Structure formats: C-alpha cells, structure tokens
Amino acid sequence: MLASMSAFFISYSHSDFFGKLIILSLVAVSMICWIVLLYKIWTIKQVRRLSTSFQSAIDQQKASLLTIDISHLPQPQNAATPHPYGQIFQSVKDKTIEMLNKNRYFISQSAGSKASVHLTPADLEFLESHAVATISAQNKELEKHLYILPTIVTLGPFLGLLGTVWGILVTFSGLHDGAGLGSNSSILGGLSTALATTVMGLIIAIPALISYNYLKNHLRNYASDMDGFLTMLISHIELQYRKVE
Secondary structure (H helix, E strand, O other): OHHHHHHHHHHHHHOOHHHHHHHHHHHHHHHHHHHHHHHHHHHHHHHHHHHHHHHHHHHHOHHHHHHOOHHHOOOOOOOOOOOHHHHHHHHHHHHHHHHHHHHHHHHHHHHOOOOOOOEOHHHHHHHHHHHHHHHHHHHHHHOOOOOHHHHHHHHHHHHHHHHHHHHHHHHHHHHHHOOOHHHHHHHHHHHHHHHHHHHHHHHHHHHHHHHHHHHHHHHHHHHHHHHHHHHHHHHHHHHHHEOOO
C-alpha cells in the first residue's frame, strides 16, 4: 500500500505543471466522491433507523392517529437528518383534520351539530394524492447531491484520459528533443503522468459507480417502504372515519 502511494508521489514529482494540475484535480474529485458517499450512507442509515422506531410508535397508537402529538414520537437527533415518515404522518394528519372540519361544517348546516362526521371515498382519494406528493418531495430530499456520484463516474476516467494523452504528448516531445539528461527526465515524467492518471481515474470511477448503484437501490427500497407506511396510515383512517354504506 505504501509502495503504491509512493509511486503516485513520484509520478506527481516528475510531472510538469499541467500534469500536476491533472493529478491534483483527480485527488480533489476523489475527496468529493468519498465525502458524498460517506455522508449519504450515514444519512440513509439514520433515516432507516428513525423510520423503524417511528412506525413502531405509530403502530402502538394506531387507534387514535389524529390525537398523536408528533413531538412525542421518535425524532432525528440531528436537525439536518431528513424525517420522511414524520413528514408523511404530519401531512396525512393535518389534511385529514382539515377535511373532517370541512365536512363537519357542511353537515352541521343541514343535520345539526350532533351528526357524526365521516370521510367520503373522494376525500380519501384526495388525502392519498396529497400524501403521495409529500412522498415525492421526501424522495427528492433523500436524493439531494446524489447526482455528484454519476458525474464523478464520468469525470474521473475523462480526467485520467486527459492525463494519459498529456503524458504521452510530453513523452513524444522529449523523444523529439533528443536523448539528453533533460529530455530523459521529461520522458520519464510524461510516462509516469500517463500511467498514474489512468490508474487514478479508474480508482475514482469504480467505487463511485458501485456506491451510486448501492445508494439508488436503497433509496428505491425506501421509497417502497414509504408507500407502505402511507397505505397503513390511510387504512387506519379509513377504518375510523369512512362512512359505512
């Protein structure tokens, strides 16, 4: 491992200004890749753990969903951590209460204030559509900055290719100048730049590609979990408030 790192340092020291710039660019891209990768993995793990606890708490109080205070349910320890299940629940609860109040008002105008209030099938469809929009917004929040990884998958090999072409160009330039001491140094610098940037480009792109597919698969599964959580909420609300024909 140390020998491999020293080989990159030697290549960097033997490169010309533009070759060093390409290598530094590849190092910067690699750092960005790992920062985004580690942050997204940490975020997804936190969100999944929080969602599991939140759903368990909801299951224990499912008979009285509209009276639950979300502040008494599991919350993220870090304010920057998304809380999709909490947002979905709050959205469904607020919209359900709004529709029940609307129906209560119209029923009271015709049947008196003691008439029971229910949700119509149209109300339930509207409630589900509203919650689906919330899920879509949460998916976008979870996928924020994820586009950086496929960008790096493309950018890394292209930077490596640029370094390869530049290194070969420097090598041929050294050969054209003759076999002096300076030209030999230029030839070695060009070859080392070409090889080092090629390897670095692939080292960056391969983990970025694997991690992007891994994260996309996890987010796809979590989106399915959010749909299931929404279905559960709608089912409980329908059982409690839908009018029996």
